Amino acid sequence: MTPHSYLFIVIFLGVALLFPIMPLILAWTWRRFFQPPRPGAEKNATYECGVESIGEAQIQFRSQYYLYAIIFLIFDVEAVFLVPFAVAFTGLPVGAFVAILVFLLLLLEGLVWAWGKGCLNWAR
Amino acid sequence: MSDIDEGLRSELQRQGIWVTSMQELYNWGRKNSIWPLQFGLACCAIEMIATAASRYDIARFGGEVFRPSPRQADLMIVAGTVTKKMAPQIVRLYNQMPDPKYVISMGACAISGGPFKQGYNVLKGIDRYIPVDVYIPGCPPRPEALLHAFMELQRKIDEQKLTGPGKAEHLDPDQPSEFPVPAFGAHDLEPAANTDVFQPMKIERNQ
Numbered sequence: 001m002t003p004h005s006y007l008f009i010v011i012f013l014g015v016a017l018l019f020p021i022m023p024l025i026l027a028w029t030w031r032r033f034f035q036p037p038r039p040g041a042e043k044n045a046t047y048e049c050g051v052e053s054i055g056e057a058q059i060q061f062r063s064q065y066y067l068y069a070i071i072f073l074i075f076d077v078e079a080v081f082l083v084p085f086a087v088a089f090t091g092l093p094v095g096a097f098v099a100i101l102v103f104l105l106l107l108l109e110g111l112v113w114a115w116g117k118g119c120l121n122w123a124r
Numbered sequence: 125m126s127d128i129d130e131g132l133r134s135e136l137q138r139q140g141i142w143v144t145s146m147q148e149l150y151n152w153g154r155k156n157s158i159w160p161l162q163f164g165l166a167c168c169a170i171e172m173i174a175t176a177a178s179r180y181d182i183a184r185f186g187g188e189v190f191r192p193s194p195r196q197a198d199l200m201i202v203a204g205t206v207t208k209k210m211a212p213q214i215v216r217l218y219n220q221m222p223d224p225k226y227v228i229s230m231g232a233c234a235i236s237g238g239p240f241k242q243g244y245n246v247l248k249g250i251d252r253y254i255p256v257d258v259y260i261p262g263c264p265p266r267p268e269a270l271l272h273a274f275m276e277l278q279r280k281i282d283e284q285k286l287t288g289p290g291k292a293e294h295l296d297p298d299q300p301s302e303f304p305v306p307a308f309g310a311h312d313l314e315p316a317a318n319t320d321v322f323q324p325m326k327i328e329r330n331q
Contacts, residue, residue: 034150034286034295035223035295036295036296036297037297038223038294038297038299038300038301039301040219040301040302041302042216042219042220042302042305043219043220043222043301043302045220048193048194048195048217048220049213050194050212050213050214050216050217050220051213051216052216
């Protein structure tokens, strides 16, 4: 009698289930007999840096921070893109040139906006 | 658990049969995979790093897995000067480690304050707040000394009992799992020492 051709898949499934469940059962049994749980307020604390956590984790940032994001994009991210653009400038097709130009113009608009808002003035 | 006759055991071993007990297997596994908590306080930490690096290679003893989280660590190596500012954090980290947990007090500073003992901001030994298993003298101790302490700790773990009256403390549900964290007082940490784990040495003078 030859075994059913799908029998191996059933065996494989059984092994695949037993393999991860067995250690869990073993660990649970071990904990049940040899590892009495001793929880505490600090042991169960969420933060684990040795410092007590202050306040709530779900805080809101003020929406005014978008100006910092714009300025970061203009003066930091743009520079990262400008360097490879400048290096590969002579070999670029027209499409790539237009694409980077659109990118630059978008950021330039942001710069004009930030300038108009007075973000670039030095605070006295 | 481990009441097998030693003579019988060696007799069996000669025949190629290896007998062990649950306790020995458990301790063998534990002592060869001690995961230290990854934190250094002062110059001793440099020696600890050297111990973990390839030349001294604490991996030979199963202790190379330095964990950045107390939840996954078995061993706290207090490597360096413990300032009073830092002491509450150390006690809190120790509290957050899962049982069973061990402490190696590395170097003169962690033992007693060392050369900075007279400093107003230096804790005079971490054993004032948490129980220490192995002390290593030295300023700083060489990596070999840390390895020696590690082996001593392995010996200690190997001797811990799983059952019976002399079983290990972490198996006793009545033992406290957390130690009180000192708070910053007006002049010193309050309390200045945890009296459950620390008793100051009595000075006896011969008149």
